[in-house]
Amino acid sequence: MNAIRTIRAIRGMNDILPGEIGAWQHVEGHARALLEAYGYEEVRPPMVERTELFRRSIGEVTDIVEKEMYTFDDRNGESLTLRPECTASVVRAAIEHGLLRTPGRRVWTMGPMFRYERPQKGRYRQFHQIDVEIFGVAAPSAEAELIVLTRRLWKALGIGGLVLELNSLGSRDIQAGYRARLVDYFSAHSSALDADSLRRIGTNPLRILDSKNPAMQGLIEEAPRIVDELDADARAHFDELLAMLDEAGVAYRLNHRLVRGLDYYTGTVFEWTTDELGAQGAVCGGGRYDNLVAEIGGPASPAIGFAIGLERLVALLEVQSVELPVAGPHAYLASAGTRASILAHAVAERLRDAVPDLRLVVDAGPGSFRAKLKRADRCGARIALLLGDEEARIGRIAVKDLRAREPQSTVAIEELAGHVARNVFAR
Ligand code: AMP
Numbered sequence: 001m002n003a004i005r006t007i008r009a010i011r012g013m014n015d016i017l018p019g020e021i022g023a024w025q026h027v028e029g030h031a032r033a034l035l036e037a038y039g040y041e042e043v044r045p046p047m048v049e050r051t052e053l054f055r056r057s058i059g060e061v062t063d064i065v066e067k068e069m070y071t072f073d074d075r076n077g078e079s080l081t082l083r084p085e086c087t088a089s090v091v092r093a094a095i096e097h098g099l100l101r102t103p104g105r106r107v108w109t110m111g112p113m114f115r116y117e118r119p120q121k122g123r124y125r126q127f128h129q130i131d132v133e134i135f136g137v138a139a140p141s142a143e144a145e146l147i148v149l150t151r152r153l154w155k156a157l158g159i160g161g162l163v164l165e166l167n168s169l170g171s172r173d174i175q176a177g178y179r180a181r182l183v184d185y186f187s188a189h190s191s192a193l194d195a196d197s198l199r200r201i202g203t204n205p206l207r208i209l210d211s212k213n214p215a216m217q218g219l220i221e222e223a224p225r226i227v228d229e230l231d232a233d234a235r236a237h238f239d240e241l242l243a244m245l246d247e248a249g250v251a252y253r254l255n256h257r258l259v260r261g262l263d264y265y266t267g268t269v270f271e272w273t274t275d276e277l278g279a280q281g282a283v284c285g286g287g288r289y290d291n292l293v294a295e296i297g298g299p300a301s302p303a304i305g306f307a308i309g310l311e312r313l314v315a316l317l318e319v320q321s322v323e324l325p326v327a328g329p330h331a332y333l334a335s336a337g338t339r340a341s342i343l344a345h346a347v348a349e350r351l352r353d354a355v356p357d358l359r360l361v362v363d364a365g366p367g368s369f370r371a372k373l374k375r376a377d378r379c380g381a382r383i384a385l386l387l388g389d390e391e392a393r394i395g396r397i398a399v400k401d402l403r404a405r406e407p408q409s410t411v412a413i414e415e416l417a418g419h420v421a422r423n424v425f426a427r
Helices: 018-037 051-058 063-068 087-096 141-157 172-188 195-203 205-210 214-221 232-247 310-319 338-354 369-378 389-394 413-425
Strands: 048-050 070-073 079-082 105-114 126-135 163-168 268-273 282-288 303-309 331-336 360-363 383-388 396-401 409-412
Touching: 018 105, 018 126, 018 141, 018 310, 048 051, 048 087, 051 063, 051 079, 051 087, 087 105, 087 126, 087 303, 126 141, 126 310, 141 232, 141 268, 141 282, 141 303, 163 232, 172 195, 172 205, 195 205, 205 214, 232 268, 282 310, 303 310, 331 338, 331 369, 338 360, 338 383, 338 389, 338 413, 360 369, 369 383, 383 389, 383 413, 389 396, 396 413, 409 413
Parallel strands: 331 360, 331 383
Antiparallel strands: 048 079, 070 079, 105 126, 126 303, 163 268, 268 282, 282 303, 383 396, 396 409
């Protein structure tokens, strides 16, 4: 007989399991609460879009569009793509549904993104982002708001040590002039460039600044800087942002090599980075994209946003040993015997009615109290409620505190709710 081959998950696409989910929920819960508190509205665009949307927004000669997209033809022969990021989708949705009619609209979304990258620690093919956008605000107050919001999120999560890196890429015109200067500079030093960077001279020279190749670091440090090319407006905008951050006590590091991997950015770009996660140190990245809305066919509208990488944030919680709230059950109701098992769910439901926030697990299947108590202990429950046939007959239930060395007691089923409320929630 042929052995049945087990089917495993796709490389770079991870299962998030019960032991890890607490950290995810910690991040998602705090992010949701904070975003709502700052006036952001949640949107949920689909995970699949027309390929054209990403080609037009992210840029034809970016790594993402050139080699990382999951693109396929649907049964109608239309080219579709699993979203590699979701700013483009959110902008598309905002245009399509008239969200841009209200200036200052703040929206956010959360979910999986897909990029065919080489999987490694902190870099996956399905990964998750929290994505936040502000539409219709041209002033640097939008940048400042996104930055103070993220700073508050790190604090709420119990994460320390993230560094804010900032740069300004200027308008499209400034970028065009700068690109030409970079091409001249790197062409004059082409013998010192690696193959990847040589290719990028002709396609996307700004990305050379992002190279991690140690042999090229000296050359890159000496390259022309975009901040030196900014016009008066761009300079004033950036200076005003820096003044706002100084006033709010936000520390930052100016990084003239910060260019980001997507073509739609203009003006301010920023990243929150850490050196505690190895090579993949960017936890959050974003910036202004004042041309994108019009480029996708919407009304001219300034816009800015960022995305947080959830896998990396969760990894950082672990590295920094952040204590997470334990969410195990309060109580574990175990029955043994036919009569007791028939009664178990009815007793549990009455208890849930009476104690609304109670986390209660019912174990009314076959098996001994001994085995069930072991399971109760393992799942972290504080108390076990033991219902045997004899207890069921006389209308009582045994209560055993699994965390204190106290003798087991019994209470009348009618009084169970009060007892549980007093003994589980009062502590
Ligand atoms: P980006 O959309 O490339 O600007 O990325 C924003 C954030 O998403 C990064 O700072 C990372 O935290 C995260 N991220 C991007 N790509 C990946 C990936 N392949 N795996 C895990 N996280 C990622």
